[in-house]
Amino acid sequence: MEKIIVSGGNQLRGTVKVEGAKNAVLPVIAASIMASEGKSTLNQVPDLADVDTISEVLRYMNINIFKSENQLTIDASSQLKTETPFEYVRKMRASVLVLGPLLARFGHAKVAMPGGCAIGSRPIDQHLKGFEAMGAKIHVGNGYVEAFVPEKLVGARIYLDFPSVGATENLMMAAALAEGTTVIENCAREPEIVDLANYINQMGGKIVGAGTETIRIEGVPTLKGVEHTIIPDRIEAGTFMVAAAMTGGDVIVEGAIPDHLRSLIAKMREMGVKIEEYENSVRVVGNGNLKGVDIKTLPYPGFPTDLQSQFMALAMKAKGTSVITETVFENRFMHVEEFRRMNAVAKIEGRSAIIEGPSELQGAEVAATDLRAAAALIIAGLVAEGRTVVTELKHLDRGYVKFEDKLRELGADIERVIEESKEVDQVVNDSMAQSS
Numbered sequence: 001m002e003k004i005i006v007s008g009g010n011q012l013r014g015t016v017k018v019e020g021a022k023n024a025v026l027p028v029i030a031a032s033i034m035a036s037e038g039k040s041t042l043n044q045v046p047d048l049a050d051v052d053t054i055s056e057v058l059r060y061m062n063i064n065i066f067k068s069e070n071q072l073t074i075d076a077s078s079q080l081k082t083e084t085p086f087e088y089v090r091k092m093r094a095s096v097l098v099l100g101p102l103l104a105r106f107g108h109a110k111v112a113m114p115g116g117c118a119i120g121s122r123p124i125d126q127h128l129k130g131f132e133a134m135g136a137k138i139h140v141g142n143g144y145v146e147a148f149v150p151e152k153l154v155g156a157r158i159y160l161d162f163p164s165v166g167a168t169e170n171l172m173m174a175a176a177l178a179e180g181t182t183v184i185e186n187c188a189r190e191p192e193i194v195d196l197a198n199y200i201n202q203m204g205g206k207i208v209g210a211g212t213e214t215i216r217i218e219g220v221p222t223l224k225g226v227e228h229t230i231i232p233d234r235i236e237a238g239t240f241m242v243a244a245a246m247t248g249g250d251v252i253v254e255g256a257i258p259d260h261l262r263s264l265i266a267k268m269r270e271m272g273v274k275i276e277e278y279e280n281s282v283r284v285v286g287n288g289n290l291k292g293v294d295i296k297t298l299p300y301p302g303f304p305t306d307l308q309s310q311f312m313a314l315a316m317k318a319k320g321t322s323v324i325t326e327t328v329f330e331n332r333f334m335h336v337e338e339f340r341r342m343n344a345v346a347k348i349e350g351r352s353a354i355i356e357g358p359s360e361l362q363g364a365e366v367a368a369t370d371l372r373a374a375a376a377l378i379i380a381g382l383v384a385e386g387r388t389v390v391t392e393l394k395h396l397d398r399g400y401v402k403f404e405d406k407l408r409e410l411g412a413d414i415e416r417v418i419e420e421s422k423e424v425d426q427v428v429n430d431s432m433a434q435s436s
């Protein structure tokens with residue numbers, strides 16, 4: 001078992017560089033399935049477990065995919081298998097993003113149904129409703145969803161009940177190779193949607209309106225492989241911004257696009273954090289005198305649910321009450337219990353977590369419950385007294401590249417240990433005893 005051990009007390013200082021966005025690269029890799037001629041070359045691909053998982057999905061389908069440093073080369077030009085087994089979907093729900101591309105190109109797709117996870121039940125009804133509107137027949141059974149279309153998908157007008165990121169992406173991909181025009185209304189407006197539309201347009205697609213509530217797609221007969229650079233990860237950037245502010249440090253986050261981080265920047269400023277904006281970076285200067293604020297997670301450009309737990313860690317160091325309301329996922333407060341183990345004063349009331357600060361956080365042994373909770377617990381450890389030991393790192397590694405190394409370079413006292421011997425356990429236990 002691997003653990004991250006962090007000793008609190010050091011301020012973060014220096015420069016940290018963010019990677020390409022996980023939530024942009026996954027749909028872009030899925031869209032590459034639609035390139036029936038030529039190779040796709042993707043740059044700024046983060047070295048993440050999720051990228052390995054989706055690469056395995058593509059390999060299973062007979063796609064040639066080659067990774068070198070931060071570049072992926074994908075050749076999907078041959079006849080492909082149109083199935084994705086449960087083992088891949090179980091590891092990563094974004095595997096369902098292959099449905100749209102496969103259905104559009106081959107008229108068939110069979111993918112294991114994603115189950116719920118620690119943050120909610122996560123159904124895909126909006127994806128399926130859109131495919132049906134485009135003429136697909138859907139069969140759900142034996143743990144799989146299977147979609148067929150006798151000839152080609154046909155363009156349709158689709159209204160999403162909720163601006164789902166995954167449904168917008170899956171339907172935009174399916175529509176790119178459908179016959180005629182598709183209009184998706186009430187769609188998601190995240191920067192990752194825009195990145196995907198730009199990629200598909202470079203491949204020969206005809207998409208307008210990405211980044212607004214209505215996307216219009218003219219189907220084209222074929223798409224080809226092209227070169228594309230993935231946008232920077234706004235969630236990773238936001239995580240370092242919060243970490244810098246928590247420790248009262250001074251950090252430049254290189255690659256952060258301020259326009260992608262408006263809601264976070266506004267809320268951090270409201271708390272009293274000084275933020276300087278540049279074209280492709282931000283500088284965060286902490287302040288020992290933070291004040292509590294309220295946030296409500298919403299689809300973009302609202303406050304991102306993927307920064308909710310990290311922001312909660314920051315709220316724990318702010319003076320006064322912060323009310324953090326989660327509206328995107330039904331159950332994304334599992335970290336509250338772990339924060340309480342670190343002496344946070346926090347309670348859940350319905351869809352809100354109420355934080356009373358500032359808390360004197362104490363190091364404890366805590367378990368990551370999801371990817372962002374992992375990061376949040378680690379950054380809480382940066383300001384806790386004594387040592388915090390964070391387990392369940394498989395969540396962290398899905399979405400952060402060398403998180404602990406980047407924090408260490410900024411001055412944190414942090415290390416990852418692999419529990420192979422009793423000795424490591426002893427060191428952890430001794431230090432836990434010292435800090436309690």
Ligand SMILES: CC(=O)N[C@H]1[C@@H](OP(=O)(O)OP(=O)(O)OC[C@H]2O[C@@H](n3ccc(=O)[nH]c3=O)[C@H](O)[C@@H]2O)O[C@H](CO)[C@@H](O)[C@@H]1O
Nearest residue numbers: 023094122123124125126127164165166167305306328329
């Ligand atoms: C790989 C990726 O990009 N993941 C992101 C994506 O996830 P994902 O694409 O799964 O998120 P969605 O926007 O689809 O889901 C948001 C909400 O809508 C519900 N819903 C969604 C689809 C559907 O058919 N029916 C339905 O009820 C979900 O259960 C959830 O409560 O957007 C989320 C919301 O910003 C982020 O937290 C995830 O990091």
Ligand SMILES: C=C(OP(=O)(O)O)C(=O)O
Nearest residue numbers: 023093094306371372399
């Ligand atoms: C919830 C997340 O990802 P996924 O949709 O891949 O589970 C996330 O990135 O925080």
